[in-house]
Amino acid sequence: MERIKTDILVIGAGSGGLSVAAGASQMGADVVLLEGHKMGGDCLNFGCVPSKALIASAKAAYGQAHASQYGVADVTPQVDYAAAKDHVHDVIAQIAPVDSQERFEGFGVRVIREYGRFISPTEVQAGDHIITARRVVIATGSRPFVPPIPGxxxxxxxxxxxxxxxxxxxxxxxxxxxxxxxxxxxxxxxxxxxxxxxxxxxxxxxxxxxxxxxxxxxxxxxxxxxxxxxxxxxxxxxxxxxxxxxxxxxxxxxxxxxxxxxGRKSNTEKLDLDKAGIKTTKTGIKVDDRLRTTNRKVYAIGDVAGGLQFTHVAGYHAGVIIRSMLFGLPSKAKTSHIPWATYTDPELAQIGLTEAEAKKKHGPAMDVARFEYHHNDRAIAERKTKGLIKVMVLKGRPVGASIVGHQAGELINLWALAIANNLKMSQISAMVAPYPTIGEINKRAAGAYFTPRLFDNPKVKRVVRFIQRWIP
Known part of the structure; x- marks a missing residue:
């Protein structure tokens, strides 16, 4: 049995765990990474990457069968389902080196391909190794929840x-x-x-x-x-x-x-958390706003922490705890600036409060700016006019955005930037978007917020008429 002492022990080589391991090791910390299954975790092997690759195959097939609107004859696509799956696995294979054991060993991380379990509040066993670390990060992710339906x-x-x-x-x-x-x-x-x-x-x-x-x-x-x-x-x-x-x-x-x-279920069963004094909830490991567990030397990030279950949340969590673990800086996780998207056609994206949530929380003080895709010239040119955007605005600042339509997952990025940095709608409106782009929809939504304040405001019209009389 080998005993190892390290600065940071990361359990799980999914998105969050890899981000912690890479960041901490490259900034000088001694890091050990445990992974008992596949490097890259669920997102690379079973989730975000393969699903988007299969969606791309399906989009190509759909495009062949619906081309006549562009002046190209419709054809019945000849779908080779197995070949589509070959495409999926080729995409995984192209991305896999970024998450590989060899790459992380190149960063100076010691990678042990074993599951880890706590044997005390300060020790984790992985195969023939017992590891003691100054800080432990649990990033074991989640798996499909299969309900106990009879039969x-x-x-x-x-x-x-x-x-x-x-x-x-x-x-x-x-x-x-x-x-x-x-x-x-x-x-x-x-x-x-x-x-x-x-x-x-x-x-x-x-x-x-x-x-x-x-x-x-x-x-x-x-x-x-x-x-x-x-x-x-x-x-x-x-x-x-x-x-x-x-x-x-x-x-x-x-x-x-x-x-x-x-749905999903957090992966906690193999960890023997009770031996480390770590409590759980119905959705995962109990953490505070700094992502610390009930064992103050142990953090939990990503899906296993029981909150929003998205790959980008795990990456965000990694940044939060790196600031705390490496630099001793106060760093807290929040969710108000976290976007998500569903990659159907049309796409569906959300950040912050929905219209119903915003009205419930802020009442009449909250405004909703809307803009329909069918008023966007690029959407018209590409026959992608189904969709709309809503922006929930409180005292001139966005507190939520909901988008359905072509490239909604891309459009939500601007609102993620705005909400994360507490920007004003006037700053979004000041942006100049190239014409014609789908991205103009965001600017036009900001314009829709100001339209009643400028064009339907009698005071503004009186001021303009007064000034026009006196300007030579």
Whole structure:
């Protein structure tokens, strides 16, 4: 048994853990990194990267079948599902070296390919190693949550950890869960030639602005995706190629394949947290606003911390704790400036408060600026006019933005910048955007906030008329 002493021990080589390891080691700290599975974690291997690659294949197929609006003949795409999966794995392979063991060893990180578990408040065992560190960072991420639906354990099913290895196209894919993962995979598969049924126990995209979510759901239904809401799965039966789902209200759905996409569960079971005095909650490890656990020498970041479960949040958390661990600076995590996006077509993006949340919190003091995609010239040129933006504004500053439409995930970046830096709407309005771009939508939303204050204001008109009389 080898005993190791280090400055920082990182458990988990996903987005957050790798960010901590790279940053800390390059700034002079002694770092040990533990990973018992794949370098790069869920995002690279089973999540963000493969899903966006499959969505790209589906987009190409859809484009061939809907080209006539651009003066190009529609054709029936010849989809090779296995080749699309080859594309997915090629994308993973191209990105993998950035997250590789060799690269991090080049930074001076000692990488041990074993799972870690606490054996005391100050010690972690990983294989034949016992590690003592000044600070420990738990970055073990999350995995698909599979609910205990009667019969499910006797039926073959996919999760995001297995579906990207599926080589034969499903004839009819049943998806339990109408959140971002479920709907992204639904649209990808309908475009690649499968029939798709989404079964959601409550409301699909229920965490997003309902007006904007409805635009996405209408688009998916128009493409042929069946979306059943308020359909709580109560019984699952069948076998490979013939699966049946019964819901609490008596509806039944049948298909050839099943994807479970009902949420995520934090990876804490292998850590023996009780031996370190670390408490958990229903969603993950209990942390304070500095991301410290109930063991003050141990931090938890990313999905395992039980908050927003996005790759970019894990990276943000890494920056927060690096400032604290390496420099002793007060550094707290917040969520008001964290954006997220769902990569359906049209895309759906959000940051800060939704319209309903803002009205509930701020009442009549809150304004909503709106701008529709169909007024944007680039959107018209590209036939991408479905969508709108809402910006929630309090005393001249944005406190939230909701966008549905072409490149919504790109457009939200500006509002992330604005909210993170407490910018004013006047500063957004002062931006000059190149014409014609989709990005003009952001500037026009800012303009929509000022329109009633300038053009519909009798005082402004009186001042202008007065000045015009006296200026020579």
């Amino acid at each position: 499910l354990d006797e039926v073959p099913y996919e999760t995001n950890e297995t579906i990207f290895d599926l080589r034969e196209r499903p004839d009819h894919l049943l998806i339990v869960g109408g959140g971002p993962i479920g709907l992204e995979m639904a649209q990808a598969h309908i475009r690649l030639g499968s029939k798709v049924t989404v079964i959601e126990g409550a409301k699909a995209l229920g965490k997003d602005d309902p007006e904007l979510a409805a635009i996405v759901l209408d688009s998916l239904r128009a493409e042929g995706v069946e979306i059943a809401e308020d359909a709580q799965a109560e019984q699952i039966t069948g076998k490979a190629g013939a699966i049946r789902i019964e819901t609490a209200d008596g509806r039944t759905f049948t298909g050839t394949h099943l994807l479970m996409a009902v």
